[in-house]
Amino acid sequence: MTTEIRQRLLAYIDTAHTAVEASYPTVPMYQGTPEYLEKRRLLLTDLSLHLAQDAVQGEFPDHRKVRQHLFAITKLYAELFPNEGFGPVAQALSPAPLENISAG
Numbered sequence: 612m613t614t615e616i617r618q619r620l621l622a623y624i625d626t627a628h629t630a631v632e633a634s635y636p637t638v639p640m641y642q643g644t645p646e647y648l649e650k651r652r653l654l655l656t657d658l659s660l661h662l663a664q665d666a667v668q669g670e671f672p673d674h675r676k677v678r679q680h681l682f683a684i685t686k687l688y689a690e691l692f693p694n695e696g697f698g699p700v701a702q703a704l705s706p707a708p709l710e711n712i713s714a715g
Contacts, residue, residue, distance in 0.1 A: 612667075620667045628660045651687055658684050679706055 612620075631653055640647040662680050665672040682704040689697035 617667060617669065621664065624660055624664045624667065628657065628664070631656050631660065648691075651691060655684060655687055658687075675706065678704055682706060 634653055636646060636650055640650050658680055662677070662684075665676065665680075671677075682701055685697050685701040685704055688695070689701045
């Protein structure tokens with residue numbers, strides 16, 4: 612990948628990331644409501660953009676950072692799909708000790 616393409620991709624990711632963060636609701640959300648699910652979608656998008664940014668930047672990020680992002684993503688999917696096996700995957704990826712990871 613050329614430097615120009617890398618910079619262009621990072622700019623697209625940054626634009627998308629800014630738009631996602633600006634879309635976060637500021638009022639309390641209640642589990643089971645459509646608004647709560649929308650906030651979860653935004654959080655998954657945010658975390659996925661962090662992974663994309665890390666991958667495109669050039670050097671691979673520290674494995675602990677990747678593990679933390681993947682843990683947060685699988686933890687969210689475990690919440691959304693409790694019977695699909697994401698819980699054990701999240702548990703396997705759980706950082707030790709658990710750092711400041713907020714599910715939103």
